[in-house]
Amino acid sequence: MTTIEINEGNDTSVSLPSFSGSSIELKNITKRFGHVVANDEVSLKVEAGTIHGVVGENGAGKSTLMNILFGLYKPDGGSIYLDGNIVDVTSPEKSISLGIGMVHQHFMLVPTFTVLENVMLGNEGSFSLKNGEKTALQRLQKLSSTYGLNVDFHSLISDLPVGMQQRVEILKALNRGAKILILDEPTGVLTPQETIGLFEILNSLKNKGVTIILITHKLKEIMSTTEAVSVMRGGKVVANLKTNNTSPEELAEKMVGRKVLLSIEKKEPKIGNKALTVKNLNHLSKDGVDVLKNVSFSISEGEILGVAGVAGNGQSELLDILSGIEQLQRGEIEINQTRLLPGEKWDPKKVREMGMAHVPEDRQKRGLILPFYNYENSILGYQRKESYSSGFLLDKNKILKLFTETAEQFDLRPRNPNIASNKLSGGNQQKLVLAREIQSQPKILLIGQPTRGVDIGAIERIYEDLLRLKDAGTAILLVSVELDEIMSLSDRIIVMNQGKIVGETMGSNATEIDLGKMMSGLDRTN
Amino acid sequence: MLEMFQICISLLDSTIRIATPLIFCAMAGIFSERSGIIDIGLEGKMLLSAFVAASATFLTGSPWIGLFSAVVASGFASLIHGFACITNKGDQVISGLAINILASGLTITVGIALFSRGGQTPSLGSDQRFMPIDFPFQSLINNVPFFGDLYSDVISGHNVLVYLSLLAVFVTYYMVFKTRFGLRLRAVGEKPEAVDTAGISVIRMRYQAVIIAGILCGLAGAYLSIAHGAGFGREMSAGKGYIALAAMIFGKWNPIPTLFACLLFGFLEALGNRLQGVELYIIGEVPVQFMQALPYILTVILLAGFIGKARAPGAIGVPYSKEG
Numbered sequence: 001m002t003t004i005e006i007n008e009g010n011d012t013s014v015s016l017p018s019f020s021g022s023s024i025e026l027k028n029i030t031k032r033f034g035h036v037v038a039n040d041e042v043s044l045k046v047e048a049g050t051i052h053g054v055v056g057e058n059g060a061g062k063s064t065l066m067n068i069l070f071g072l073y074k075p076d077g078g079s080i081y082l083d084g085n086i087v088d089v090t091s092p093e094k095s096i097s098l099g100i101g102m103v104h105q106h107f108m109l110v111p112t113f114t115v116l117e118n119v120m121l122g123n124e125g126s127f128s129l130k131n132g133e134k135t136a137l138q139r140l141q142k143l144s145s146t147y148g149l150n151v152d153f154h155s156l157i158s159d160l161p162v163g164m165q166q167r168v169e170i171l172k173a174l175n176r177g178a179k180i181l182i183l184d185e186p187t188g189v190l191t192p193q194e195t196i197g198l199f200e201i202l203n204s205l206k207n208k209g210v211t212i213i214l215i216t217h218k219l220k221e222i223m224s225t226t227e228a229v230s231v232m233r234g235g236k237v238v239a240n241l242k243t244n245n246t247s248p249e250e251l252a253e254k255m256v257g258r259k260v261l262l263s264i265e266k267k268e269p270k271i272g273n274k275a276l277t278v279k280n281l282n283h284l285s286k287d288g289v290d291v292l293k294n295v296s297f298s299i300s301e302g303e304i305l306g307v308a309g310v311a312g313n314g315q316s317e318l319l320d321i322l323s324g325i326e327q328l329q330r331g332e333i334e335i336n337q338t339r340l341l342p343g344e345k346w347d348p349k350k351v352r353e354m355g356m357a358h359v360p361e362d363r364q365k366r367g368l369i370l371p372f373y374n375y376e377n378s379i380l381g382y383q384r385k386e387s388y389s390s391g392f393l394l395d396k397n398k399i400l401k402l403f404t405e406t407a408e409q410f411d412l413r414p415r416n417p418n419i420a421s422n423k424l425s426g427g428n429q430q431k432l433v434l435a436r437e438i439q440s441q442p443k444i445l446l447i448g449q450p451t452r453g454v455d456i457g458a459i460e461r462i463y464e465d466l467l468r469l470k471d472a473g474t475a476i477l478l479v480s481v482e483l484d485e486i487m488s489l490s491d492r493i494i495v496m497n498q499g500k501i502v503g504e505t506m507g508s509n510a511t512e513i514d515l516g517k518m519m520s521g522l523d524r525t526n
Numbered sequence: 527m528l529e530m531f532q533i534c535i536s537l538l539d540s541t542i543r544i545a546t547p548l549i550f551c552a553m554a555g556i557f558s559e560r561s562g563i564i565d566i567g568l569e570g571k572m573l574l575s576a577f578v579a580a581s582a583t584f585l586t587g588s589p590w591i592g593l594f595s596a597v598v599a600s601g602f603a604s605l606i607h608g609f610a611c612i613t614n615k616g617d618q619v620i621s622g623l624a625i626n627i628l629a630s631g632l633t634i635t636v637g638i639a640l641f642s643r644g645g646q647t648p649s650l651g652s653d654q655r656f657m658p659i660d661f662p663f664q665s666l667i668n669n670v671p672f673f674g675d676l677y678s679d680v681i682s683g684h685n686v687l688v689y690l691s692l693l694a695v696f697v698t699y700y701m702v703f704k705t706r707f708g709l710r711l712r713a714v715g716e717k718p719e720a721v722d723t724a725g726i727s728v729i730r731m732r733y734q735a736v737i738i739a740g741i742l743c744g745l746a747g748a749y750l751s752i753a754h755g756a757g758f759g760r761e762m763s764a765g766k767g768y769i770a771l772a773a774m775i776f777g778k779w780n781p782i783p784t785l786f787a788c789l790l791f792g793f794l795e796a797l798g799n800r801l802q803g804v805e806l807y808i809i810g811e812v813p814v815q816f817m818q819a820l821p822y823i824l825t826v827i828l829l830a831g832f833i834g835k836a837r838a839p840g841a842i843g844v845p846y847s848k849e850g
Contacts, residue, residue, distance in 0.1 A: 030822075070723070072722070072723070072848060073848075081685045092722065092723050092724070092725045093725030093726070094725075096724075096725045097725075102723065104719075104723065106719075108717070108719050108720040108722075108723040108724075109717065109720055110712070110717045110720050111716065111717065112712075112716050112840070113712075113713065113716070117709060118720070120709065121709060121710065121713050121720060121721065121724045122721070122724025122725050122726050123724070124706040124709060124711075127705055127706050127707070128704060128705060128706075129704055129705060129706060129708075129709060132703065132706070139594045171725075194790065238763070432557065
């Protein structure tokens with residue numbers, strides 16, 4: 001490999017490797033976990049210096065395949081070719097030395113370390129850290145200026161927002177000489193702005209010769225950034241396509257194995273009485289920050305009100321207050337003609353009794369108790385209901401019977417009540433929470449990030465369920481950072497920025513550009 | 527005044543003697559727990575190595591062979607802990623507890639079988655122990671008021687293991703915070719996945735850490751039976767391993783603060799010994815039991831609020847497994 005000097009800074013001692021890109025080919029890769037075949041004779045080819053997408057639903061085998069390529073898992077069969085030569089990737093150490101880097105879905109960063117320490121881990125240079133630090137810092141400065149990856153090298157990881165943490169992961173890989181970069185669901189945790197930033201970085205990497213493999217289930221990202229795409233389903237590659245020659249509809253169909261409606265049809269809302277009214281809500285966080293400022297809105301029966309905004313602009317706090325997790329400090333909430341004022345005791349149990357259900361933003365932390373069995377999670381929060389108990393004890397038979405019906409109705413997979421909920425995919429966990437809350441026949445439903453980390457097939461299901469619920473007369477407050485979702489589901493949209501409602505529009509005339517402007521606080525219609 | 531000064535000097539002298547095994551064990555704990563392995567078996571390893579040190583020294587006549595055997599025995603106990611917790615992903619607290627119980631029973635049983643003295647080993651002569659080392663120029667400095675006593679009683683006049691324990695603190699500090707090994711050690715205790723994906727073996731790192739912990743516990747045990755004491759007595763570790771664990775938490779898994787925590791606990795015990803049967807103004811005679819309980823009471827109080835949150839390494843107690 002040749003090296004070129006990059007003479008941007010004033011030191012010349014550090015050089016970065018240059019490369020004309022590497023191609024990678026996987027042939028007949030098979031991986032079994034017990035009886036489950038996670039990868040079944042998978043073959044795909046990634047051209048040098050391109051961005052190659054790998055799409056598929058959760059559990060289709062994408063992550064397994066990439067973990068094999070990165071040397072974390074040993075395949076049971078098949079071979080890997082790098083630039084046409086067969087290679088044996090037996091460990092991450094080996095794959096790193098071959099120039100393969102990976103940015104995992106859950107970041108592999110030590111939260112108590114600084115950026116520099118994280119980048120140095122495994123590549124310290126010498127026994128004493130002091131010597132290594134200097135060269136590492138120089139290399140990092142080169143890399144960050146070359147690829148536009150700006151980050152403070154001395155801040156602690158735990159102090160950085162996720163978007164920054166992801167940059168550190170990319171820097172880590174590049175610092176170790178990655179010529180092929182695998183990104184596993186990189187945008188799952190990012191805000192729209194951070195996502196845009198990430199794709200700018202990926203494009204600049206590509207232009208400098210890095211081969212990128214992008215694993216995602218967001219078809220929009222595939223269409224806008226990749227040259228080629230492989231579709232996986234059930235552990236197999238079902239299609240290898242050039243991005244130019246395909247469409248989101250075709251990809252979705254191949255992923256799910258049947259036709260999927262990407263755009264949903266919603267009926268005209270049949271607006272009923274006011275179900276939930278919020279007046280002049282103000283809230284001070286524990287750190288003394290004004291997280292909500294004079295928030296007022298109302299939702300009627302049979303209506304979906306979408307709350308758009310970049311994450312962290314007060315939406316989570318709004319949900320917390322409405323759902324009874326946080327106490328009301330200032331303002332007024334009216335639920336079905338019952339008024340609630342500050343100082344009154346307010347908790348999730350009371351909220352449920354008033355006919356308001358809540359699907360929390362973080363289903364794994366707040367929606368479910370992951371190690372509990374599915375049937376137990378299916379009544380969580382409703383365990384006091386008479387229909388689940390006989391006298392003092394819970395009646396397992398009744399619960400199981402109801403579970404079976406619900407699982408059928410909401411297409412939960414697998415439908416086994418006696419497995420722990422952490423064994424379910426993200427989409428099915430969400431279906432379980434949603435089913436439980438809808439089962440309570442709420443007059444009002446609060447729902448946060450309904451499809452975060454959820455497959456296309458399941459997204460379609462969840463949207464249908466929400467629309468059906470709306471048509472049946474439920475008032476729905478939908479909080480989401482996905483603009484597409486807000487726009488396709490909502491009858492009315494409010495936009496939040498820095499704790500305030502900065503705009504309101506009807507769902508039918510909303511455009512992404514207008515909403516984006518309001519979200520960033522540039523445009524104020526109020 | 528002079529008498530008061532003499533008391534202080536002798537208190538400091540015994541503080542250091544009492545703190546030495548605590549320091550070794552606490553440093554052992556830092557290595558192990560920084561790697562993510564809870565080490566509640568410090569106590570047992572120290573007891574086991576105290577017995578092995580005394581027995582081997584008595585049988586061979588050489589304290590150096592005794593010391594070496596102690597380190598090997600304790601290292602072996604660490605390997606058992608590692609095999610249970612790292613390789614087989616067992617519960618770390620249970621495994622540590624098992625080592626403590628095993629050491630307690632085994633030392634007595636084997637002791638009775640070998641020496642028939644109710645679990646004790648025969649006492650060792652002064653040529654079979656690590657004796658105090660007197661620093662040079664003592665006679666010269668002795669005449670200097672205050673500093674002379676400080677030099678000859680507190681600084682000089684300890685056995686080699688005492689000095690080694692202090693050295694261990696600085697070596698631990700250097701290793702943990704200034705070296706490649708330390709960076710990896712801290713990382714493996716905080717986020718083992720990050721270490722694994724960086725191409726470093728989590729298993730190997732953790733085994734290295736527990737073996738180092740074993741060696742340090744071995745030194746602590748040898749100190750008890752062939753340096754500070756002159757032979758092994760039943761249960762002679764007497765909870766020091768747990769105190770060391772508390773000192774480590776008190777010192778937030780940091781070698782230097784941990785050293786001071788060990789010295790503090792050592793001082794309290796020395797004070798407790800000193801105040802036995804002494805009438806104090808106003809209070810009167812303080813019960814021995816209270817003084818003996820003081821380090822423990824202090825631990826609870828300090829951990830409950832005075833030192834802020836003691837944050838354990840992120841992945842402590844969690845076995846590492848790749849697939850799932």
